[in-house]
Amino acid sequence: MKPGRAYAQAIRRVAAAFAMAALASMANAASAGEVPRRVVSMNLCTDQLAMLLAEDGQLHSVSHLATDPEASVLAVEARGYRVNHGLAEEVFLMRPDLVLAGAYTTRATVALLRRLGFRAEEFEPEASFDDVRANIRRMGALLGHQERAEAMVAALDRDLAEASAQPSRAASAALYSSNSYVSGSGTLADAALGASGLDNVADMLGIKGAGRVPLEALIMADPDLVVTSESDFARPALAQENFRHPAFRALSAHKMAVSVPDKLWICGAPFTVEAVRILRRAAAGQPIERGDAR
Amino acid sequence: MSEDARYRLVLAGLAMLVAVLFTLSLTVGPAAIAFSDSLAGLLSDDRGAIALIMREIRLPRAILGLMIGATLGLSGAVLQGYLRNPLAEPGLLGISASASLGAVLAIYIGLSAALPLGLPLAALSGAVLAVLVIQALAGIRGGTLTIILAGVAVSSFAGAMTSLALNLSPNPFAALEIVFWMLGSLTDRSMAHVWLSGPFMLVGWAMLGCLGRPLDMLTLGADAAQSMGVGMRRMQFLAVIGTAASVGAATAVAGAIGFVGLVVPHILRPLVGALPSRLLPASALGGAAMLLAADVLVRLVAPGKDLKLGVLTAIVGAPFFLWLVWKTRRTML
Numbered sequence: 001m002k003p004g005r006a007y008a009q010a011i012r013r014v015a016a017a018f019a020m021a022a023l024a025s026m027a028n029a030a031s032a033g034e035v036p037r038r039v040v041s042m043n044l045c046t047d048q049l050a051m052l053l054a055e056d057g058q059l060h061s062v063s064h065l066a067t068d069p070e071a072s073v074l075a076v077e078a079r080g081y082r083v084n085h086g087l088a089e090e091v092f093l094m095r096p097d098l099v100l101a102g103a104y105t106t107r108a109t110v111a112l113l114r115r116l117g118f119r120a121e122e123f124e125p126e127a128s129f130d131d132v133r134a135n136i137r138r139m140g141a142l143l144g145h146q147e148r149a150e151a152m153v154a155a156l157d158r159d160l161a162e163a164s165a166q167p168s169r170a171a172s173a174a175l176y177s178s179n180s181y182v183s184g185s186g187t188l189a190d191a192a193l194g195a196s197g198l199d200n201v202a203d204m205l206g207i208k209g210a211g212r213v214p215l216e217a218l219i220m221a222d223p224d225l226v227v228t229s230e231s232d233f234a235r236p237a238l239a240q241e242n243f244r245h246p247a248f249r250a251l252s253a254h255k256m257a258v259s260v261p262d263k264l265w266i267c268g269a270p271f272t273v274e275a276v277r278i279l280r281r282a283a284a285g286q287p288i289e290r291g292d293a294r
Numbered sequence: 295m296s297e298d299a300r301y302r303l304v305l306a307g308l309a310m311l312v313a314v315l316f317t318l319s320l321t322v323g324p325a326a327i328a329f330s331d332s333l334a335g336l337l338s339d340d341r342g343a344i345a346l347i348m349r350e351i352r353l354p355r356a357i358l359g360l361m362i363g364a365t366l367g368l369s370g371a372v373l374q375g376y377l378r379n380p381l382a383e384p385g386l387l388g389i390s391a392s393a394s395l396g397a398v399l400a401i402y403i404g405l406s407a408a409l410p411l412g413l414p415l416a417a418l419s420g421a422v423l424a425v426l427v428i429q430a431l432a433g434i435r436g437g438t439l440t441i442i443l444a445g446v447a448v449s450s451f452a453g454a455m456t457s458l459a460l461n462l463s464p465n466p467f468a469a470l471e472i473v474f475w476m477l478g479s480l481t482d483r484s485m486a487h488v489w490l491s492g493p494f495m496l497v498g499w500a501m502l503g504c505l506g507r508p509l510d511m512l513t514l515g516a517d518a519a520q521s522m523g524v525g526m527r528r529m530q531f532l533a534v535i536g537t538a539a540s541v542g543a544a545t546a547v548a549g550a551i552g553f554v555g556l557v558v559p560h561i562l563r564p565l566v567g568a569l570p571s572r573l574l575p576a577s578a579l580g581g582a583a584m585l586l587a588a589d590v591l592v593r594l595v596a597p598g599k600d601l602k603l604g605v606l607t608a609i610v611g612a613p614f615f616l617w618l619v620w621k622t623r624r625t626m627l
């Protein structure tokens with residue numbers, strides 16, 4: 001905790017030096033009813049929702065993760081914004097009238113920014129499509145674009161209905177990722193699986209959230225569809241060895257298998273429907289066109 | 295009962311124990327498969343789920359448990375005889391940790407993906423380097439204290455470098471794998487690992503196996519052994535390269551597993567007598583039995599938690615080590 005405290009003190013000194021500036025931004029923050037003009041987002045998920053809903057010039061900065069093509073669907077768009085690293089000092093100097101943050105990752109920073117008089121809104125990570133709808137509506141309300149948000153929710157519902165209308169040959173699926181982790185109920189990936197009409201074998205294996213499953217147990221669970229998530233890191237690690245194990249290869253050779261890019265369900269947003277579509281097509285036994293997910 | 299008869303009895307008993315534990319290792323696992331089904335699955339021709347699990351997951355795990363255990367037991371016995379030091383063991387001397395470092399560099403830089411033999415060779419180089427450094431630091435007739443101090447230095451340095459290499463990797467999963475390299479595990483290893491490490495371990499065993507007689511003579515002292523025609527250089531070559539090849543290959547696929555090489559020779563020495571030529575085969579079998587037992591327990595004690603092997607071997611090994619230090623201190627004073 002010591003470095004945190006030292007950091008807080010440093011920030012306080014900065015705060016004193018910029019007292020006038022802070023007062024000015026406090027005046028901005030006080031008028032919460034007004035539409036914010038200078039928004040800074042510090043979380044990958046709020047970054048993407050804000051990019052989708054804000055008008056030109058309203059969103060000032062997004063987090064560095066938003067520009068990472070492995071994690072962010074809107075990586076190209078994100079390059080048009082200033083990048084922040086979720087540090088209080090950095091955000092302070094940008095003098096935003098609204099700070100958007102995740103509910104878990106940058107708690108200390110958010111608390112500090114609030115003490116300095118900034119208006120900060122925290123978003124819970126989405127674990128279901130209801131959460132996605134709620135977060136879209138909330139983001140729309142915060143940015144003063146309720147009608148855009150409503151249109152986006154309507155489009156999401158339409159896309160979801162369309163995606164799940166396709167036929168399915170598979171009944172059950174396993175969401176298998178690095179280090180033999182399997183996603184179960186309470187995750188957005190599980191919600192996407194549910195939306196595509198598939199049962200998650202994680203329920204059978206007694207896994208809530210994400211849990212490690214020995215390869216033996218996965219083979220005995222016998223899913224019709226094996227869903228892996230592709231992530232291309234610059235260097236290998238043992239964590240990805242489970243995909244190369246001969247027993248896993250034999251399993252996925254006998255079953256239907258599909259790879260869904262992680263970025264589609266790290267954050268819940270309209271693009272998460274694309275994951276449902278990929279799953280649905282795989283379950284119907286149709287070939288997957290690469291590049292669809294872009 | 296004569297010495298010979300007792301020695302044969304001990305060997306036969308150990309071989310039986312290894313056979314039982316090997317079968318147990320094949321039949322214990324997270325997928326609840328009946329005993330008879332599992333053995334049938336191993337031998338049948340079909341490609342069903344049970345056959346797949348038995349052949350591609352449990353068989354390589356059991357084979358690796360047996361071979362790595364034998365490697366650790368054998369190299370522990372050889373190192374104790376060769377360095378004439380009761381505390382010598384690949385784990386304590388930092389040979390396993392250095393082999394880990396070599397393997398980590400090979401895997402996370404991408405060498406092992408580009409060059410299949412890169413992994414065991416890198417681990418072997420790490421192990422050779424560790425043995426040579428320890429010999430240089432402690433001298434060939436180094437006392438207990440200097441060898442252990444050198445071992446502590448080498449293993450903590452290699453451990454720190456392993457952590458550094460994993461922390462610097464751009465792969466977000468790498469840093470979590472420090473535990474695997476420090477404590478060792480056989481979870482979900484495959485036949486590919488057996489083919490990769492097996493030949494190196496066999497070559498290492500052959501080299502260490504040649505050392506039985508020379509080590510017997512070495513018990514009379516280095517000068518006496520030399521006068522009886524033991525080539526010290528050849529012996530050093532066999533001991534260093536044999537240990538490095540077998541321990542390096544074992545560590546490359548299963549991480550550093552400690553204490554097996556320390557505990558097993560000490561337990562067996564009173565049973566087979568003090569002659570190293572008898573202790574070597576017995577220790578190999580004993581090491582295999584100990585590691586197979588640990589690997590079965592890992593699956594029984596905390597299924598689904600992926601408990602590391604080194605945790606169990608240390609629970610047995612560390613108190614034993616303390617007792618040994620206590621005993622050694624008394625005799626040395």
